[in-house]
Amino acid sequence: MSRVAPTLDFSVEDRVGHLVLDSPPRNETTHALFQDLARLRRDLLAGLDLAGMIVYGRGRHFSSGADVAELRELLRNCQPGRTPAFLTDNLDNLLALEQLPFPVVAAVNGCCYGAGLELALACHFRVAAPRAVFALPEVSFGLMPGCGGSVRLTRLVGRARALELVLTGRSLLADEAQTIGLVDLLAGRHELLTTARRLIHALHRTSGEAGWRSGPRARGRA
Amino acid sequence: MRLHYEMRGDLGVLRLHNPPHNALVSPVFAARAELAAFLAQPELRGVMVVGEGRHFCAGANVEALRAAVHGDPRELGASMREGQALLELIANAPVPVVALVRGSCLGAGLEIALACHFRLATPNALLGFPETDHGLLPGLGGVLASLGVMPRARALELVLSGRLVRGEEAAAFGLLVDRCVPAGRLEAEGEELLHGLVASRSASLVHEVVQAVQRATRLGHEEALRAEGEAFCRLASLAAERGGEEP
Numbered sequence: 243m244s245r246v247a248p249t250l251d252f253s254v255e256d257r258v259g260h261l262v263l264d265s266p267p268r269n270e271t272t273h274a275l276f277q278d279l280a281r282l283r284r285d286l287l288a289g290l291d292l293a294g295m296i297v298y299g300r301g302r303h304f305s306s307g308a309d310v311a312e313l314r315e316l317l318r319n320c321q322p323g324r325t326p327a328f329l330t331d332n333l334d335n336l337l338a339l340e341q342l343p344f345p346v347v348a349a350v351n352g353c354c355y356g357a358g359l360e361l362a363l364a365c366h367f368r369v370a371a372p373r374a375v376f377a378l379p380e381v382s383f384g385l386m387p388g389c390g391g392s393v394r395l396t397r398l399v400g401r402a403r404a405l406e407l408v409l410t411g412r413s414l415l416a417d418e419a420q421t422i423g424l425v426d427l428l429a430g431r432h433e434l435l436t437t438a439r440r441l442i443h444a445l446h447r448t449s450g451e452a453g454w455r456s457g458p459r460a461r462g463r464a
Numbered sequence: 465m466r467l468h469y470e471m472r473g474d475l476g477v478l479r480l481h482n483p484p485h486n487a488l489v490s491p492v493f494a495a496r497a498e499l500a501a502f503l504a505q506p507e508l509r510g511v512m513v514v515g516e517g518r519h520f521c522a523g524a525n526v527e528a529l530r531a532a533v534h535g536d537p538r539e540l541g542a543s544m545r546e547g548q549a550l551l552e553l554i555a556n557a558p559v560p561v562v563a564l565v566r567g568s569c570l571g572a573g574l575e576i577a578l579a580c581h582f583r584l585a586t587p588n589a590l591l592g593f594p595e596t597d598h599g600l601l602p603g604l605g606g607v608l609a610s611l612g613v614m615p616r617a618r619a620l621e622l623v624l625s626g627r628l629v630r631g632e633e634a635a636a637f638g639l640l641v642d643r644c645v646p647a648g649r650l651e652a653e654g655e656e657l658l659h660g661l662v663a664s665r666s667a668s669l670v671h672e673v674v675q676a677v678q679r680a681t682r683l684g685h686e687e688a689l690r691a692e693g694e695a696f697c698r699l700a701s702l703a704a705e706r707g708g709e710e711p
Contacts (some may be wrong), residue, residue, distance in 0.1 A: 388696030396680035
């Protein structure tokens with residue numbers, strides 16, 4: 243593993259990138275993490291010939307979401323009608339991740355909350371261990387998802403379920419997440435990365451790079 | 465057909481009223497300004513759409529529909545557009561809207577139910593698009609709305625065949641019906657669903673979330689994402705005004 247940034251690890255194995263959220267145990271989606279992600283994309287990913295990329299968290303969790311104290315600080319001077327730069331950056335960052343020219347698979351173990359789930363939602367596929375837990379708990383702070391969570395969730399699971407999950411902030415386990423279409427594949431905790439890698443290679447074999455490039459943006463959006 | 469407006473506590477009730485089947489004599493089933501004003505009430509926390517009596521809405525009255533089809537095409541076009549505008553008002557409501565479906569829910573009736581965010585139905589309710597039997601298709605946005613709640617193949621099958629399905633079957637495929645509920649519990653479950661969603665949430669939070677989700681079904685991807693970011697900021701500045709408790 244090469245530590246490319248304080249909060250991220252990145253390595254390549256058999257043409258598959260491994261992007262690791264690397265501030266265990268919570269792997270919070272801090273401002274620094276998003277900045278590191280932007281740098282990684284610009285400096286490293288652009289020049290690599292990858293078949294796909296797996297995104298996962300170091301240790302027991304994918305990510306617990308925002309660092310609440312930091313978020314409070316960042317939002318201190320938030321004005322209605324003026325989106326602060328950090329939020330626009332996060333949004334552009336996830337949009338760019340979504341538009342990478344190869345499949346990106348989130349491999350989810352443990353907690354996948356808030357902006358952590360928004361990051362997983364910007365990936366093209368989600369593979370989860372049975373004990374993975376998903377939630378958008380922003381409402382309990384009087385807030386809502388701000389990095390595309392409500393939009394991407396709605397497109398994935400439909401208006402009714404998205405409304406319910408965003409408004410209540412309730413958490414769901416991997417099997418329910420799979421039933422509603424939030425998770426694509428379930429895999430044992432220790433088979434997560436293998437399953438993600440297999441998915442990437444299968445996509446590569448069946449659609450090839452050209453096929454994939456014309457694919458993700460053309461994928462159905464409800 | 466008249467749309468009756470009621471308040472039950474903080475929940476609004478829209479009652480389709482033309483017994484016994486609540487058939488529509490025109491796609492314009494309500495006055496737009498009246499419906500808009502009702503949905504914009506600041507104290508409103510959620511809305512239930514129901515039919516008077518034993519049926520939700522059996523769709524267009526066949527004689528009225530035939531007359532409209534053979535009448536002035538410009539008039540038909542204008543009334544269809546107005547009907548669509550009414551359904552968009554319901555779909556874009558700033559609070560959650562649930563359709564409580566019993567008896568017949570056909571054609572335009574199903575289109576009204578599909579404009580709602582949620583659908584609860586009795587196991588025996590009858591849902592479907594019989595338009596093709598008359599050489600027509602659902603014209604109030606029902607085809608598009610179907611694609612939001614079920615796979616494309618299923619939507620095609622329902623619209624092309626005109627097959628009617630029971631509530632029980634509808635609940636088994638996708639989100640055409642979110643949940644089946646015994647007839648005697650329909651309204652109580654509707655109230656519980658809405659209160660469960662909005663309880664302990666501020667009005668502005670509910671409005672922002674409902675509209676962000678709705679935008680995801682109406683706007684282009686990037687536009688919807690940017691709008692969500694702006695909504696987040698509006699809530700953040702409200703939270704900041706309330707004092708440092710919330711982030």
